[in-house]
Amino acid sequence: MAAGFRLTEIAVNPFQQSESEVIVGFDAVGMRYGRGPEILKDVSFQLKRGSFTFLTGPSGAGKTSLLRLIYMAHKASRGVVQHFGHDTAGLQRKDLPDLRRRIGVVFQEFRMLDHLSVFENVALPLRVAGQKRASYAEDVAELVSWVGLAHHMESRPATLSGGEQQRVAIARAVVNQPELLIADEPTGNVDPDMARRLLRLFVELNRLGTTVLIATHDLTLVRALDAPVMSLADGRLTYRDRAA
Amino acid sequence: MSEDEKSPPAPPSGGHARLLPPDAGRDRPLFIVSAILVFLACLAALGARSTWTSSERWMDDLDGSLTVQIRPIEGRDADQDAIDIAREISELPGVTRADARSRADSEMLLEPWFGTSGLPSDLPVPVLIDVVLDDPDGVPLDEIADILETAGIDADIDDHGRWSDAVARASQLARLLAFGLLALILGAAAAVIAFAARASLVARRDVADALHIVGATDSYVAGLFQRRFFSLGVKAGATGAIFAALIAILVAVGGNNADALYFLPELLFSPFEIVALAMAPLIAGGVAALSARLAVEEELRKRW
Ligand SMILES: Nc1ncnc2c1ncn2[C@@H]1O[C@H](COP(=O)(O)OP(=O)(O)OP(=O)(O)O)[C@@H](O)[C@H]1O
């Protein structure tokens, strides 16, 4: 499936550094929007390098909010959040871009730039990192065709189906070979068959060394793998490692 | 997903699309306001410049000369006195020329008040000596007074000090006004553009957010807005400057020969004016780019 694609070159052995390296760590984290109620309460967990984890919970439980803390769109109102060993509380705004480039995000609502083509949307992380088009054009084209959209390279995202947009979003999230991939409801807009294919894509990326966290309330998706599951309910998180 | 894709697909040809979508006419009012502000700024700059030159000329004319006014004394020939004194003054160091005017000249000056029929010959009329100086600062007032005293002649020396003080104050004020006006207009332009840049950032929040999520720095995002507003400023600046140039040409062609223009700011074309008008688009672009950048950076800083 990934024949020839450069993702095969990332972290040939992702476990080389340390099998228990913590990519993201939360300790007794609370979070609220403005002066609103606390959405997350005493949330503690760790994402280890190379792990594959589900985040579930009913609608409104705070999955997206938790992910916002992980991709640094929001600050925790209490507790300690760590990214790649850095305490987020001590970070300055200027430190964020470098950390964000190590995290790929697939948004619930995609957040594509509709005036750009599929190709340019996928290339965006490389472009803002200052890379030259010539240096990445072929890799991006290959990635776009890897997610099955070769014939939509120059289409506008808005003209694609939900599942197709989902795959553009995934391609954009992984194009700069992030260490951590987080996906918010990545199968929310697709039929079960496409959902399975997208899940296979995530498993493949995980096999190549990417740490993956998928937020979903789709339990059939969760049952398809025996990856550990974190569940949110009433703002509290419980952790279940089904393999153990 | 793509088992059926055999050879790797070619990336689309062509360059980058703009990251900030074109604003589809939303910038037009801003463009018009900016062009008008640049137009006014150009007029203010040309006005400031010609005020400067005019006032310098007034000062030179006044500073470089003085007048000696000889009051006639019973039993003396004022005309002859004037000629003698003028010769002595012209020998003083620092004096370029000293010309005695005759009683006839004085009568001519008085004509507007007394008519052309001539003054009664026994009416005492002061006689004037025009003195032109080499150096406006080295006025030989004391020496001239000595000469007059030695000759026993009753005379006033007018070094135009009264006038040049008044003119100096007036032109100082005119300069201040002109530059103040210019500064105000530039400030207004910067404020309008900063406001527009903030609005534009809010309108394009999706773009800014998407860019941040994929790791763009604030200065990268601000740079996008900076470039957009730079080109808007250059275009508005060029438009405003062209209109200002048209006005300047009309004024220069239309009113050049009127004597009154001596005291009016004139908008004549000199290298300074041409350079100023040519710089206007760049300055406008620079002001627009800078204020957009600062506004957007400040706005982004509030976010973490
Ligand atoms: N920007 C916001 N401002 C204020 N409250 C918010 C904001 N975003 C979310 N919330 C609130 O936070 C709570 C959790 O929302 P969140 O989007 O995290 O839930 P979710 O688990 O992702 O739900 P879903 O499965 O429907 O996507 C909700 O009660 C919501 O009203």
Ligand SMILES: [Mg+2]
């Ligand atoms: Mg959500």
